[in-house]
Amino acid sequence: MPPLSRPALAAVLALSAAPVAADEVMVFAATSLKNALDTIAADYEAATGNSVTISYAGANALAKQIIGGAPADIFISAAVNWMDAVETEGLVVEGTRKDLLGNTLVLVAHGPAAPVEIGPGFDLKGLLGDGRLAMAMVDAVPAGQYGKAALQSLGVWSAVEPLVAQTETVRSALGLVASGEAPYGIVYATDAASDPRVTVVGTFPETSHPPILYPAALLTGATDPADRAFLDLLSGAAADAVFAGHGFRIVD
Structure with missing residues (x-):
């Protein structure tokens, strides 16, 4: 499937998301996701009126920050072990963890x-x-x-x-x-x-080497409907097109 154009992507996001005005989504994400995730977030904001703030760093540093009490709604790791560490602390909402992407x-x-x-x-x-x-x-x-x-x-x-x-x-x-x-x-x-x-x-x-996987999950500190909506969009067709366009392998 060819990547969607920016207007087409925004239209899909508008139809698939349940916009809640003035909600803010705080995402902690592995640095390697920046180019693709910035595009997805910008189109989501334009389509819904919600805001997405993304903190990029190594997955190890992000996991330690989350465990230490840093406010985050969604965590996207570049490795299974660091998501495991957060989940072991009881900070992942049950049933929301999913493997999104692969890499080389x-x-x-x-x-x-x-x-x-x-x-x-x-x-x-x-x-x-x-x-x-x-x-x-x-x-x-x-x-x-x-x-x-x-x-x-x-x-x-x-x-x-x-x-x-x-x-x-x-x-x-x-x-x-x-x-x-x-x-x-x-x-x-x-x-x-x-x-x-x-x-x-x-x-x-x-x-x-071990399989390169990017697990994502909703965190227990998430309170806005937009948090879950944005996580769901990350495994939707519109986001898949953006990730694939940046060279990621779609897992889900």
Whole structure:
């Protein structure tokens, strides 16, 4: 199905949402969702008159903020484990959790670069030379966790671990490669597509890391009808078209 135009998307949102004037939806979302989610939120606001405020950060940081009492209505994580942590604390409304999206892990380079065959034992260290490998925090941020798992699975992690430049979010890792501060980095395919200054030189095998899933859920602090309505829209056809247009895989 081709992506819907912005006017068409707004029309679908207007028909499918139950607008409640002056309601505010507070969303905590993984940074990698920003481009697509900003579009969906803007069209939802235009169609309903409600407002959507989105706080973007690494899913690990967002989960910890929610558990610590930060006011949020919806949480969209980039990994199952951080949604699990929030749900374990009793902060997810029963029956609202759903897996929305999937993604792909890629190796990117600064500027034009030759393709790299990613497989067991590939010479990533040699590829880096004196440079650094940009990754989100490998023990906390989902993109970094997926990346570390992939490199361990392929048997190259120990060789490149001293060369990893860790950042707080996957977008920050992308920024290091885009600016030329790091020659290579590991990010999501959707992030790579958002910056023309980087080139995707290889895709990590799906079997080399846990499945990349984006679970979403309504939180117990949600009080407005618009909160549930916006969550429902995220798995509707109009939102699917936007997410797919940004390179995400639709799960539901």
